[in-house]
Amino acid sequence: MHNSKTGDSKFDSIPLEWVRAFETTARLGSFTAAARETGLTQPAISQRIANLEHQLGTKLFVRKTRAIHLTTEGEAWLPHVQAALNSLRDSSEALFGVGRNKIVISASSSIVQHWITPRLPALLEASGAEVTINTMVLSGDAAEEDGTVKIRYGAGDWPGLYKAPLFEERITPMAAPPLLQKAEDWRDLPRLSVSGPRPSWRNWREFTGQPTTSPTALRYDTFASALSAARAGLGVLLGSLPLCQADLESGALIQMSTEVMPHHESYWLLASKERISRRQWEVLRASLTK
Secondary structure (H helix, E strand, O other), X not given: OOOOOOOOOOOOOOOHHHHHHHHHHHHHOOHHHHHHHHOOOHHHHHHHHHHHHHHHOXXXXXXXXXOEEEOHHHHHHHHHHHHHHHHHHHHHHHHHOOOOOEEEEEEEHHHHHHHHHHXXXXXXXXXXXXXXXXXXXXXXXXXXXXXXXXXXXXXXXXXXXXXXXXXXXXXXXXXXXXXXXXXOOHHHOOEEEEOOOOOOHHHHHHHHOOOOOOOEEEEEOOHHHHHHHHHOOOOEEEXXXXXXXXXXXXXXOEEOOOOOEEOOOEEEEEEEOOOOOHHXXXXXXXXXXX
């Protein structure tokens, strides 16, 4: 007697983690990048895809010495897989996310104070979420796991994440009005410097070709501290125009030069696609980016 069940096939028992490994590798174009995004090892990603190919009875990737490429079958299947995974994620959020609409944002104190806080009313209204702000005491990667959403300084080359620049970075010298009375030329005034990856006074000199004549008076490890010192009249700050907009509009600081230096790095809004819904991401991006 034939006892096969209706619908019983090799496609009924494909583990979801194999399919996710295929989608991540196809999207990023690398076993190494897929391993980094998923937190698995490269051999584990490779094994899952090999198991999937065996189960399907077809090759999904052409493997070369230094590169991989989708086969014709892989290219044809990828959009269906991505649509299915997106539908699964969105439906899960819609059905099971009620009551757990929480967003945790990790950012530096300067970003929290001068960028996020003025935009929180819009974010709260649009998201309806409970928002927690974690101030990053150390730079960048030290707080990578502290929040659902991270704001980091860089060029935007982080793989496998939702990402959007907060603003286009523009740099120029600025100082408090009382300080200007101490010298005829602002370039003779004490300078404030900030440690870290941001543009330095050396970059400013290279950009303008105009050297400053005074040495650095004070050096800070955070932009927020350096900005407070500039407001107090302790020196000239090489400041971010978007971050210091309120101080410039109020007159607490004055722009020293008509020249403005663009910079290829800026602050980026980042979120894991596994820890935040697509709807939450769109609300965040609309509320927090310029």
